[in-house]
Amino acid sequence: MDLLRFITAGSVDDGKSTLIGRLLYDSKSIMIDHLEAIEKQTKNREDGEIDLALLTDGLRAEREQGITIDVAYKYFSTPKRKFIIADAPGHIQYTRNMVTGASNSELIIILIDARKGVIEQTRRHSIIASLLNITHVVVAVNKMDLVDYSQDVYNNILIDYSTLAKQLGIKEVTYIPISALNGDNIVDQSTHLPWYEGDTLLNHLENVSISDGINLTKSRFPVQYVVRPQTEELHDYRGYAGKIISGIYKVGDTITVLPSGVKSSVSRIELGGNEVAEAFAPQSIILHLADDVDVSRGDVIVNDKDLPQVEQELEVLLCWMDSKPLAAGKKYLLQINSTRVRSVIKDIAYKLNVNTLEKERNIESAGLNDIVKATIKTAIPIAFDSYKNLRVNGGAILIDETSNVTVGACMIQ
Known part of the structure; x- marks a missing residue:
């Protein structure tokens, strides 16, 4: 159902x-x-x-x-x-x-x-x-x-x-x-x-x-946890646990780990404790790669056929949710799926009038409930899609570093 x-x-x-x-x-x-x-x-x-x-x-x-x-x-x-x-x-x-x-x-x-x-x-x-x-x-x-x-x-x-x-x-x-x-x-x-x-x-x-609502063509697998039991029975076991947010993964597929760009292939897929030949969104799986590559939480394993963007600057439509105003130069944590990085607001292009769709320029700050177009620069490159093309990998949140409160919702352009 x-x-x-x-x-x-x-x-x-x-x-x-x-x-x-x-x-x-x-x-x-x-x-x-x-x-x-x-x-x-x-x-x-x-x-x-x-x-x-x-x-x-x-x-x-x-x-x-x-x-x-x-x-x-x-x-x-x-x-x-x-x-x-x-x-x-x-x-x-x-x-x-x-x-x-x-x-x-x-x-x-x-x-x-x-x-x-x-x-x-x-x-x-x-x-x-x-x-x-x-x-x-x-x-x-x-x-x-x-x-x-x-x-x-x-x-x-x-x-x-x-x-x-x-x-x-x-x-x-x-x-x-x-x-x-x-x-x-x-x-x-x-x-x-x-x-x-x-x-x-x-x-x-x-x-x-x-x-x-489920995209089965663009394969995106954000890694949530690296499974390394290091027991006698599973001494060499290394799996990458997470939820397939879009696309299909099959044993033998050539993949790229982002943002590093390292390539490998899928050697095994575990679903519910059983090995399967393929898995698809929105299933939660453990993925095994053929090579011992550096993969950690926040990395995105993607199929080579349709790669997302990997950038340090994002243009976003941002709904501000905090009583403290948003302004250029302020620093926040940006999270997209399991990826969390430090970021800074580079500039605010305009505020969107949600009654008329008019763009109000020369905005120095945004207040509670405002929707603005902004540019965010991240400390390291991140993998993303535009919100319009792939919603599950195009939405992000801004988090206040001191209070850990979510202060903004972003739709990446």
């Missing part, structure tokens, strides 16, 4: 948490004791209905304010597929949280309030989705019950968003009219929307193709 990671996004009070609660509730993915606890917390509501948003809004501040602050992850499954949902905040000041939640997502559900249509936050979240190269976009037009399930209202929103999607280069968009509160078109087909002939939201999530 495969796994779909998706994120919900939208403006405040668009019903993201209620939507996820409805998905969990109607698909019977809630533990009885959890459901009883939610029922007790909402027993004083006038309508007597349980507040499904409380299934994701777990922080006390979230419940008091009726908003989502942190990214909440929920897990559920159906007979067809497993799911991990990231419920991202809608507030502008939590842009970094949305970027964090979306960075590993293959699909995004953008909620639009049927009464308000396409607004600034819709544009903001759609722009972030395009920057993060999320290929599957679902536009869920929520609160259709508050506009009398009007087809005209839905069609006008579809026309408006289609224009925005074209501007951003978003190619695959699915539109679904829903009411998260009442459960219309979430799990079961709604009788209130006879004019809509498409899938329900859950049906779409179960059947959307996500195979394009």
